[in-house]
Amino acid sequence: MKRVIIVLLMISSLLWSAQVTRAKWKSGEKFSSYLQSKHISLSLLKTLDELEEQVVGEIQGGQTFYELKDDKGTLLQALIPISSTMQIKLSKDTKSDKYRFSIVPIKFKDEKYFANVDISKNPWSDISKNTHNDKLTPQIKKALRNNAAKLQKGDNISFLYTQKTLVGYLHGNPTIHVIKITKGAKEQFIYVDDDGIGHKEPFETISYMTDSTRNTIFSKSTQTSFVGNGKFSLPVRNPRVTSPFSYGRYHPVLRIYRPHFGIDFGVKRGTPIMSIDNGIVVHVGWLGGYGKAIKIQHSDGYMSIYGHLSGFRTTVGDVARKGDIIGYSGNTGTSTGPHLHLGIYQNNSPIDPTSVIGKEGSIVDALIDKVTDVIGGEKVAQTKKIPIYNAEKYRDMLESYIKNKTPSYDWIKYESQRADAQLDENFQ
Ligand SMILES: [Zn+2]
Known part of the structure; x- marks a missing residue:
């Protein structure tokens, strides 16, 4: 038990001063030149088996990847996605100072978020201003299609959704669960099915x-x-x-x-x-x-x-x-x-x-x-x-967020917190 605690302390102190950054893989960049740019010995490449070499050769230009560096700028870890589910993990061993190469699953976070937007101008620019998540608008539009009276100045739209993140950054499209539209004293719920289509009742026919x-x-x-x-x-x-x-x-x-x-x-x-x-x-x-x-x-x-x-x-x-x-x-x-x-x-x-x-x-x-x-x-x-999956449960969750006057989740405001290496399983 004691040893476990010491190891955990070492990991957390290592990550304490570390900074997560995000970059795009340069088109045509070879893995070996990436290693050189990080002052990592190319002898690492000799430890790769045939399949790993193959994977390394398939890193796509433009691919977003993540680096964890200490305060001197030394690379501690790099996470380079190679498919929608797997990533290369390069990590520096604290004892030997050598880097290790592995292929591990990408650990996405899948969490629920809330937004509550008073429409003052245009619903889409208001949603974007309140959430700073531009992937929401197309999904909301899809869910509302044929289901809601036109949103106007003075109306309110609130909704509950799931958003995947990777190392704190937005990943993929959000999934909208339920939307509430308030026009004066009139309230309407829209329940969203697996295909992203909204329904006025918690079931589809x-x-x-x-x-x-x-x-x-x-x-x-x-x-x-x-x-x-x-x-x-x-x-x-x-x-x-x-x-x-x-x-x-x-x-x-x-x-x-x-x-x-x-x-x-x-x-x-x-x-x-x-x-x-x-x-x-x-x-x-x-x-x-x-x-x-x-x-x-x-x-x-x-x-x-x-x-x-x-x-x-x-x-x-x-x-x-x-x-x-x-x-x-x-x-x-x-x-x-x-x-x-x-x-x-x-x-x-x-x-x-x-x-x-x-x-x-x-x-x-x-x-x-x-x-x-x-x-x-x-x-x-x-x-x-x-029945639409969890429709009533999500509606109740939405209602409690509204009741508690929870502000809209602002994706820019909390970006640095989400990208905290200590909280991210990918860096453990
Ligand atoms: Zn099957």
Whole structure:
């Protein structure tokens, strides 16, 4: 215990007088010349393995990176991002004075902030003046689209949002959670969904058509441009693949073997998920890292898995037909954002879904068949309310900030505090 305390004291005293600065990597600058400019021995390069050398060669000109220097200007640490999640860390060993090279995950901070803006001139310039975060305006505009009466002089807008920071600096776009607009005595809340779209109620309404036997009907407008060549149809409309199938390929940056037995589709929470073929539902419920999941057994030894769902519309033993809605997408299990994981197995071995789903026998054909099937049948418009994640909780948080007269978070005012190396995990 004592030793731990001493080490912590050493680290904090080392960082006490240190200063964090931010710079852009010069275009065409070699890592070796960067080391030379910092008076770091090039023998460091000999300690790199092949993969590390490869990574070093891929530092992009214009890339923002961070340096921690002592009061004499000596480099103590440098953090150079090499992807959206990983960074090179150069750090000076206090005992040997030698520098160490490592590749480590970037540790972003993901915190909630508040703004409360009286509109005196123009809402957008007022928001910018109060927050000094220019990335807010486009997101607020998107959330308010079609949802709020025009903001005018004398109105008030307050909102709660999450902003990522890296070493104290703004990183990426903010996520707006809830907005309150006050016009005189009139108050209105706007609840913002995963796609950044605002809603007047803490839920969004999705609509679909069913026939008298409650089978879903689609129109030709659901055609997709997904090009594949297989027997199965697509599980979602307008698919966008965000992560491909992979058999445990070695990841040079993460340094692990990481298989991905399926493909991920980027879809918003609550998107209807359809069975890719006729089959029997064999699992509905929690399935480890896949969260809420459905398994369907098809003919010829094929099985499909639909993971990270938010809700089900089928039960074990049901016969699912190609194109039937079986559930709704979500973010359950090991998942960092709403998406659908689709896994396809043949005789219990995972196969790449893109090799068996697609155009031929695709959803397009299946849907056109369906529409033909029900001509003359009764079509019924159905709606379903999907709650917006944490809508009430965020509204209550916003209300308490307003009640406590919390001022808007000013990104310039607190910049130096946020960039304090002692508070930043990346420098530990
Ligand atoms: Zn996946």
